Structure formats: structure tokens, C-alpha cells
Amino acid sequence: MRYGASFATGTKSSTIAELAIVFALSLGASAVYSVVSLVAKITSEKGLAGSTAALNNSLAERVWLDLTYQLLGIGFGLAPVALALYLIWQSDGTPFKTLGLTFKNPLADLSRGLFLAAAIGLPGLGLYLLARFAGLSAQVTPANLGDYWWVVPVLLLAAVKASLLEEVIVVGYLFNRLTKIGLAPNTQILISALVRGSYHLYQGFGGFVGNFAMGLVFGWVYRRFGRLAPLVVAHFLLDAASFVGYALLSDIIKLP
Numbered sequence: 001m002r003y004g005a006s007f008a009t010g011t012k013s014s015t016i017a018e019l020a021i022v023f024a025l026s027l028g029a030s031a032v033y034s035v036v037s038l039v040a041k042i043t044s045e046k047g048l049a050g051s052t053a054a055l056n057n058s059l060a061e062r063v064w065l066d067l068t069y070q071l072l073g074i075g076f077g078l079a080p081v082a083l084a085l086y087l088i089w090q091s092d093g094t095p096f097k098t099l100g101l102t103f104k105n106p107l108a109d110l111s112r113g114l115f116l117a118a119a120i121g122l123p124g125l126g127l128y129l130l131a132r133f134a135g136l137s138a139q140v141t142p143a144n145l146g147d148y149w150w151v152v153p154v155l156l157l158a159a160v161k162a163s164l165l166e167e168v169i170v171v172g173y174l175f176n177r178l179t180k181i182g183l184a185p186n187t188q189i190l191i192s193a194l195v196r197g198s199y200h201l202y203q204g205f206g207g208f209v210g211n212f213a214m215g216l217v218f219g220w221v222y223r224r225f226g227r228l229a230p231l232v233v234a235h236f237l238l239d240a241a242s243f244v245g246y247a248l249l250s251d252i253i254k255l256p
Contacts, residue, residue, distance in 0.1 A: 006106025012181045019177050021078055023195075026080035026169050032200040037202035041138055049135035053203045056143045056243060063148055070145075070154045074161045082163050084173035092176070099172035100227030112221070120217065121238055124210050131206025132256045138204045139256065143248040155243040163235035170195050171218060172228045189219030224226065 020028070041051040088095035096102050131137035145151045156192035170192055178188045193215025200207040218231050 015181050019174070021171070022080065022084060022087070022173065026085070026165065027195065027199050030203070031195065034199050034201040038133070038204065042202070047135070048138055048204050049132070051138040052141055053138040053207075054141040054144055056145055056155060058145050058179070067148070067150050067154070070150075071157075074154075074157050077161050077165060081168045084168055084195055088176055089172060091180075091189075098176065099168065100222075100225070101168075101172070101229055101232070105229075109227060109229040110233055112230035113237065114226070116217070116221065116230060116234035117237040117241075118160075120214050121241065122233070124238075126180075126213070127210045128206055129256065131204060131209075136204055137206035138202075140203055140207070142242045143244075143250075145247065151201050151247055152244055155247060156240055159236050159239035162239050163232045165230045166196065167218070167228055167235055171222050171231060175219075175222065185223050189216060189223065192219045228247075 011091060023029075037053075038048075042049045058066055059073070060066040085095040087097075088098055092098045128137060128140065131141070143151075143155055145154065174192055174195070175188050178191065183191070193212045196215035196218075197208040197212030200211040218234075222228060222231060
């Protein structure tokens with residue numbers, strides 16, 4: 001037996017402890033911060049509707065230093081993904097095959113990813129606009145990095161990081177561990193969707209509802225096809241369009 005395998009596949013309590021540690025180091029911590037951020041926005045003088053939720057901000061005044069910080073953040077931000085894959089390797093072996101992150105069916109993965117991105121992207125934008133008009137969402141700023149040559153590549157890398165971090169942790173790894181403790185597939189989908197929605201609460205209630213719905217769809221697709229690759233493709237396309245599109249067109253197209 002490999003070292004660590006007994007911990008990963010042993011009792012329910014050890015698996016739950018492992019889940020708690022992984023999420024405390026990643027999206028679970030993000031969820032807690034999001035709840036605090038939401039409370040701060042609601043109780044501020046501006047209120048939720050007058051607040052801003054900014055993503056991909058500049059981290060330094062000097063161009064080279066800003067780029068360095070951006071790349072370090074992306075690189076170290078993928079550490080929880082490596083941890084989750086390592087833990088699955090310890091318990092199941094071949095984590096990429098276990099989660100369906102291989103290039104076995106590239107055309108099918110790409111087509112499903114494109115369909116998911118289209119099916120979620122437009123309704124998601126509509127929900128954001130509705131939530132803004134209803135005062136239930138902060139103004140989301142997807143990118144604020146200035147006008148440098150490296151902005152688009154960095155935003156694309158940020159989309160890669162977000163897609164891998166969220167889909168590997170909150171779908172692939174989480175479903176794998178919840179299966180081991182005996183939870184039913186529908187319960188797994190619901191828990192995953194709730195977690196996904198919770199770490200987007202910093203955007204407001206609209207962000208929670210939209211990402212909860214996205215989590216239900218993504219969870220069902222993963223259970224249906226057993227492959228994480230289409231979800232990673234779809235998530236990357238959604239974030240890349242949002243990040244890069246905003247950076248390039250924010251002066252032309254104004255969103256509330």
C-alpha cells in the first residue's frame with residue numbers, strides 16, 4: 001500500500017478531515033472571505049449596489065514588478081490543484097484518467113465545452129444585469145491591469161488558473177471524496193453547486209445564484225459523462241471572454 005493511501009481511502013472521518021484541509025487551503029477559504037466581503041458591502045455607506053467587486057487588479061506601480069506578482073499569483077494559485085491531484089493519485093492512481101482530464105476525446109470535450117460556455121454565458125450576463133438593476137449585485141470589474149503588452153497573456157493565464165482550480169477542486173476532487181464517504185450523486189451535485197456559489201458571494205446575491213446554477217449544470221454534466229475536460233474548457237472560455245473582453249472593450253461597452 002502506498003504511503004497516504006490508508007488516509008485517503010480509510011474512514012469517513014479521515015476523508016472529511018482531508019476535505020476540510022484541502023478546502024481550507026483553497027476555495028473554502030475563498031468562501032469565508034466572500035461572506036465577509038458581502039457583509040462589508042451590505043453594511044457600507046454605498047450598500048451592495050454601490051460597491052465594486054474587482055478581479056485581476058494591478059499589484060504594483062512598476063510594470064515588471066506587477067507582471068512578476070501576477071505570474072507568481074497564478075503559479076502558486078495552482079498549488080491546491082497539484083495537492084488534489086496528488087491525493088487522488090495516492091488513493092486511486094492516475095488522477096488525470098480518474099477525473100477525465102486526458103486528451104482521449106479532444107473533439108468531444110471541446111464541443112461540449114463550447115456548448116456549455118454558450119449555454120451559461122449569455123444567461124449569466126442577463127442574470128448579472130438583472131441583479132444589478134435590482135440592487136442585488138455589486139459592480140463587477142473583471143480586469144484592471146492597465147495598458148501593458150502582457151495584459152492579454154496574463155489574463156488568459158488567469159483564466160486557465162481559475163478553470164483548473166475550480167473544476168478540479170470543487171467538481172473532480174470533491175465528487176471523488178464525497179463518493180468515498182457514500183453520498184448520493186444528487187447530493188454531491190448540490191454540495192458542489194453550493195460551494196461554487198458561496199465563494200462568489202463577494203459579487204453579491206446575483207453572483208451566488210448564477211454560479212450555483214452553473215454548479216448544478218456542471219455537476220450533472222460531470223456525472224453524465226465522467227470527464228472534467230469539458231468543464232475546464234467551458235470555464236476557461238467564459239473567464240477568458242470576460243477578462244480579455246473587458247480589458248479590450250471596457251472603454252467602448254459600459255456595463256452597470
